[in-house]
Every structure is written in structure tokens, then in C-alpha cells.
Amino acid sequence: MSTSFPETGQRREEILAALADTCARDLKSDGRAFAFIYDAGDEARAIARDAFAACMGINGLDPTIYPSARAIENAVVKAWLEVLRAPDDAVGTATAGGTESVMLAVKSARDHARRIRPEVTAPKMLLPTTAHACFHKAAHYLGVEVVEVAVDPVSFRADPDDARRKMTGDVILVVGSAPSYAHGVIDPIEELAALAAAGGALMHVDACVGGCVLPFMRDLGMSLPGFDFQVAGVTSMSLDLHKYGFAPKGVSLLLQRRRALREAQYFACARWTGYPVVNATTLGSKSLAALGAALAVMRHLGKAGYRERARAMWDATRELCAVIDRTEGVRMVGRPDMNLLAFTTESGDVFALADRLAEHGWHVQVTYAVGPSPAHIHLTIDPGNATRIAELARDLVGCLVDLPEAIPPMNKVLGVIAAEGIRLDARAFMSSLGVADGALPARAAPIHRLIDAAPPALREELLILFFGELFS
Numbered sequence: 001m002s003t004s005f006p007e008t009g010q011r012r013e014e015i016l017a018a019l020a021d022t023c024a025r026d027l028k029s030d031g032r033a034f035a036f037i038y039d040a041g042d043e044a045r046a047i048a049r050d051a052f053a054a055c056m057g058i059n060g061l062d063p064t065i066y067p068s069a070r071a072i073e074n075a076v077v078k079a080w081l082e083v084l085r086a087p088d089d090a091v092g093t094a095t096a097g098g099t100e101s102v103m104l105a106v107k108s109a110r111d112h113a114r115r116i117r118p119e120v121t122a123p124k125m126l127l128p129t130t131a132h133a134c135f136h137k138a139a140h141y142l143g144v145e146v147v148e149v150a151v152d153p154v155s156f157r158a159d160p161d162d163a164r165r166k167m168t169g170d171v172i173l174v175v176g177s178a179p180s181y182a183h184g185v186i187d188p189i190e191e192l193a194a195l196a197a198a199g200g201a202l203m204h205v206d207a208c209v210g211g212c213v214l215p216f217m218r219d220l221g222m223s224l225p226g227f228d229f230q231v232a233g234v235t236s237m238s239l240d241l242h243k244y245g246f247a248p249k250g251v252s253l254l255l256q257r258r259r260a261l262r263e264a265q266y267f268a269c270a271r272w273t274g275y276p277v278v279n280a281t282t283l284g285s286k287s288l289a290a291l292g293a294a295l296a297v298m299r300h301l302g303k304a305g306y307r308e309r310a311r312a313m314w315d316a317t318r319e320l321c322a323v324i325d326r327t328e329g330v331r332m333v334g335r336p337d338m339n340l341l342a343f344t345t346e347s348g349d350v351f352a353l354a355d356r357l358a359e360h361g362w363h364v365q366v367t368y369a370v371g372p373s374p375a376h377i378h379l380t381i382d383p384g385n386a387t388r389i390a391e392l393a394r395d396l397v398g399c400l401v402d403l404p405e406a407i408p409p410m411n412k413v414l415g416v417i418a419a420e421g422i423r424l425d426a427r428a429f430m431s432s433l434g435v436a437d438g439a440l441p442a443r444a445a446p447i448h449r450l451i452d453a454a455p456p457a458l459r460e461e462l463l464i465l466f467f468g469e470l471f472s
Contacts, residue, residue, distance in 0.1 A: 027363055031388040035365035039384040040246035040301065040309060047300050048293040052248055055292030060094075061285045069288050076241070076295050080253055083215045083303075084207075084237060086229040090255060091262050093280045094291050097250040098208035099134040100282055101238035104254050104265045106138040108236065109173035109202045111264040117200065123172045128158035128187060129371050130180040132206060147171070153372035156183040156334040160191035171201045178207045178214060178227035182367060182378060184317075184336030186210070190226045193233030202235040202261070208252060210338050211239025216303065216310040217338070224337065235261060244309075244382075246301070247294035309383045313339035316386035320379070323393040329400045333373060339381035342367070344374045348403030351445035351452070353377065356399035358444075362392060366444075368452040368459065375452050406449060435469065 002018070029039040039045065055072070063070035077092035095101045106125065113120050124145045127135050139146045150162040158176060167174075174196035176187035189205055196203035205227060207214070218224050228237065237255045241247040256262045268278040277284070301309075317339040324330050324343050333342040344350050354366045354377055365378040385392075433450070434441035441447070447466075451459050 029384055031384045032361050033363040034379040034381070034385055034392075035363060036380075037384065038243045038246055038380075038382050040297065040305075041383060044246055044297050044300055048246070048248055048297050051296035052289045052293040055289045056287065058288035058292070059285050060283075060288050061279075066288075072288055072292055072295055076291060076298065077253060077255070079298060080211070080239065081229075081255055084211065084228040084239075084255065085215075086255060087257065089259065090229065090257050091259055092253050092255040093262065093265065095252045095254055095281050096283060096286065097242065098132070098206075098238060098240045098252045099137065101208065101240075101252040101254040102132065102134045102204075102206065103138040103141065104281060105204045105236050105238060106135070106142055106144055106173060108256065108261050108265040109204070110142055110144055112202065112261055113172040115264065117172070120170050120172060122170055124168065124170045125173045125175060126163050126166060126171055126192075126201075127175050128177065128180070130156055130158070130182055130185075130187075130373070131175050131177055132181055132208070135175060135206075144172070145170075151372065154334075155185060156180065156373065157185050158187040158192065160188050160195065163192060163195055167195055167199050167201075169199075171196075171199055174199075174201050174203050176203070176205055178205050178210045179336070179338050179340065181209050181340065182373065182376075183334035183342050184338050184340030185334050186214075186225050186227055186337045188225065189234065190231050193231050196235075197233035203233050205231075205234055205237045208238050208240040209243055209340065211237060211253075212241065212244040212246075212306065213310050213313070213338055216307045217314060219303070219307055220311055222314070229255075229257060241294040241298075242290065245294055246297050248290050251290035251294050310339075312383055312386050313381045316389040317341060317381050320381075320389050320393055323396070327397055327400065329403065330396070333376045339386075340379070341381075342373075342376045342378050344376040345400075345403065347405070348400065349406035349445060349449075350375050350377060351406070351448040352404055353399055354448070355443045355445050356403075357392075357395065360395045360399065362395065366448050368448070370456070375448075407446070435466075 027033045027036055029037055058066050058069050060066070060069045073094045076094065081090050081092060095104065110123055113123055122145060124147050125135070125139060126149050127146050128149045128151055130151050136146060147166050149166065150159045151157060152159055163174065174192050176189045176192045178189060179186045193203040207227065214224060214227060228234065235257045238252060240252040242249045242251050266278060266280055270276045317336060321332060321341060324332055329345060329347055330343050331346055333344050345353055351366060354364055357364050367376050367378050369375045433447050451462050454462060
């Protein structure tokens with residue numbers, strides 16, 4: 001695609017053809033992607049596309065001028081509050097994604113504490129090491145200190161005893177996942193929520209990945225620990241409609257147990273010469289297109305449609321876990337409560353395994369070692385790829401044959417990076433990894449080994465170099 005600004009306008013056909021050519025290299029909803037894709041099927045996708053287009057002109061900045069904005073948001077929020085068994089006076093807000101939902105939950109906790117606990121001048125958040133990175137981002141942006149809570153090295157659930165030891169009067173928020181993205185396990189929400197309530201803190205449940213699935217698994221009679229508003233002490237929940245709600249990117253919800261918490265989430269300004277501003281989210285102008293699509297998909301599928309897909313995804317997850325359990329050379333990392341899972345190699349290079357799977361046409365997500373969690377392959381099961389689990393399992397077993405051992409990373413390069421940090425010549429560094437002009441090498445294992453070998457702070461610098469060069 002040309003990067004120049006055209007002097008004269010191009011024809012519609014020419015523009016769309018260039019976009020189609022550019023998008024041809026992207027992940028597709030063909031059942032072979034086990035990350036990033038959440039696909040409920042052709043019909044749901046078509047309805048979402050039509051609804052998205054129909055709502056493109058709606059601006060959520062001012063719901064008095066666009067009454068459709070508040071009608072759509074109220075309808076979606078009310079439906080999911082019901083599914084998550086919230087009290088009658090609970091409220092919610094549509095956001096642009098899970099990261100924004102989480103950031104607003106942390107802001108709510110911080111600003112609510114400023115109102116009712118002014119003695120807290122250095123607010124802290126108890127955060128399991130398996131919690132999503134966006135909590136660290138929120139803490140960085142909002143001036144809240146992260147106090148990391150250990151997880152069980154086998155189950156990867158947050159350790160409530162460690163959280164109890166670290167609970168102080170400065171803690172304003174306790175976090176639990178339902179489930180955690182990496183391992184698909186539900187934290188002990190009931191124990192964490194009781195700890196938060198006893199300490200005068202708020203309790204946020206990150207159900208971004210599970211909020212649209214777990215309630216329907218429960219409807220199907222599957223045994224699950226408490227995770228929603230029925231748990232006393234849970235004060236807010238986030239859930240992503242663009243994941244297992246099957247809406248287009250990007251739309252999420254932040255649900256609050258009571259109005260006072262949502263008021264702490266708001267920003268208002270009447271101190272300038274323009275129109276008065278009140279925002280429920282970090283955005284001012286915001287499109288309602290994805291939210292309109294979320295409403296359309298929700299009504300198209302109904303609860304029965306979500307239950308049907310929850311059952312299919314869980315059956316596929318159990319089938320793949322059983323294959324991993326009986327296959328030499330691989331093992332599960334944790335035991336999932338939902339249709340996300342992690343596994344690693346017992347011998348051989350896990351990154352080479354990921355490359356081999358890619359060569360067989362599968363997209364899987366590699367994850368680096370942190371604490372008790374080893375470098376592993378993460379899989380997200382959706383209705384589309386659930387139908388191809390037997391194929392993936394067959395190829396996985398085949399790819400393990402004669403899997404090479406991990407090649408030691410480029411320690412010399414790591415030493416230079418540690419000494420020079422961000423001052424490295426990014427283009428030369430990327431070229432040494434086989435990345436040139438935005439094109440990635442066919443095999444990514446050497447890059448993954450290098451990043452995995454680095455400590456977290458150095459990894460972050462490497463990732464900044466890597467992504468910065470991709471967008472140069």
C-alpha cells in the first residue's frame with residue numbers, strides 16, 4: 001500500500017482493492033488461528049458488519065443529541081448486568097476495550113478512595129502476577145503502586161494467604177481474574193473479595209475474557225467457583241464484548257455495583273470557554289459502531305446461542321487437554337476452568353514447536369517465562385477453531401517428533417543491549433534478527449529465545465525497539 005498522500009482523489013474500486021490486498025496477509029477466521037480471533041460464525045459476523053455500518057454515525061460524546069447512544073448502551077449494559085447477577089442498582093459503561101475498562105476501574109478506586117479515605121496518600125493495588133498487563137499500565141498512568149500477589153506454582157491461582165500478608169491500610173483495590181488470560185484459571189474471587197471488604201478496599205474482577213462465557217457454562221451445569229456480583233465484596237467487573245461476546249473490535253463493559261463508584265469513574269470539566277464536558281470514559285467523541293454490533297450479535301444469538309457455543313468450546317478444550325496429557329514431550333501449564341489453555345515442552349524448544357505449528361498453518365501465541373510460569377504456548381479456543389481441534393492435535397503430535405533442543409540465545413547481543421539500552425541502533429538490531437522493512441522472518445524462534453532470556457525490564461526495552469521499528 002502506498003504511504004503517500006495522493007494529490008487527487010482515487011476511485012472507490014482502487015481504494016478498496018488496495019485495502020483488500022493489504023488485509024490479505026492478516027489472520028483469518030478459518031479455524032486455524034488460536035489467538036486474537038473470536039468468531040461466532042458467518043451469520044453472526046454478517047449481522048455484526050451490517051449493524052456496525054448502521055451505527056457508524058452515532059457519537060457517544062453527547063447522548064442528549066444522540067439518544068440512540070444511550071438507548072444502545074443501556075440495553076447492552078442491562079443485559080450483561082442481568083447475566084452477571086448484579087444487584088438492581090448496579091450500573092455500567094461501554095468502553096473501547098478491556099484496557100480502558102481496567103484503567104477506569106483503577107481510576108474509580110483511586111478517586112473513590114480520595115473521597116472517603118483521604119488519609120491514603122500512596123494508594124496501592126494488590127495484583128496477582130497472572131493478572132493482565134493492562135493493570136500495570138493503569139497503575140503507571142494513574143499513580144497507583146502495584147503490590148504483586150504470588151500465585152500457586154501448580155494451579156496458577158492467586159494465593160489468598162500472600163494477599164492477606166500484603167494487605168495494608170494503603171490498599172484501595174484488590175484484583176482477581178475470571179479467568180486469567182494466560183492459563184485460563186479462575187482466581188479465588190470469594191476469598192480475595194472478603195479480604196478487600198474487610199480492609200475497606202474495592203474488589204475488581206477482570207472477566208474481560210470470561211464474562212461472556214462463564215455464566216453460560218454455569219447455566220449448562222458446569223461446576224465453577226464464584227466469580228460474579230453474587231460474591232459479596234465484588235464491586236466492579238470488566239468484560240469484553242469483542243472477545244466472546246463476538247462483537248467487532250473494540251468494545252468492552254465496566255460494570256459497577258453502585259452509582260457512587262461510577263461517579264468516581266467520570267471526568268467533568270466546566271472551566272473552559274467551550275461546551276461543558278462530562279465523560280464516562282477516557283474518550284470524548286466515541287463511535288457506537290462496535291457497541292451497536294455487540295447488541296445485534298447478542299440479540300441474534302440469544303442466551304441459547306451463547307450456551308451452545310460455550311459447550312462446544314469447552315468440549316474442544318477438554319479434548320485437546322486430554323491429548324496433551326497423554327503425549328510425551330508436552331505438559332499442561334495449569335488446568336483451565338474455561339476455553340483457554342497453556343502448555344509447554346518437557347524436552348525440546350517450545351519456540352521451535354511454535355514455528356513448526358506455524359509451518360503447518362496454525363497460529364498460536366508464544367509466551368515468555370515469568371516467575372513459576374515457564375515459556376509456553378497459549379491457545380484461545382473459539383467456536384470456529386473448536387471444530388478443528390482434532391486436526392491441530394494431530395499436527396501437534398507430529399511436530400514433536402525430533403524437536404530440537406533450545407539453542408542458547410545471543411548472550412553477546414544481550415550484553416550489548418543491557419549496556420546500551422534504548423540507545424542501540426534499532427534498525428541494525430532488527431536486521432540482526434532478520435527483520436527488515438517491516439517483514440518478519442519465517443521462523444521467529446531466535447527472536448523469542450532472545451527476549452525470553454532477558455529479564456523483564458530488558459524485555460520491555462527489546463519490545464519497544466521491536467515494535468518501534470515496525471512502525472518506522
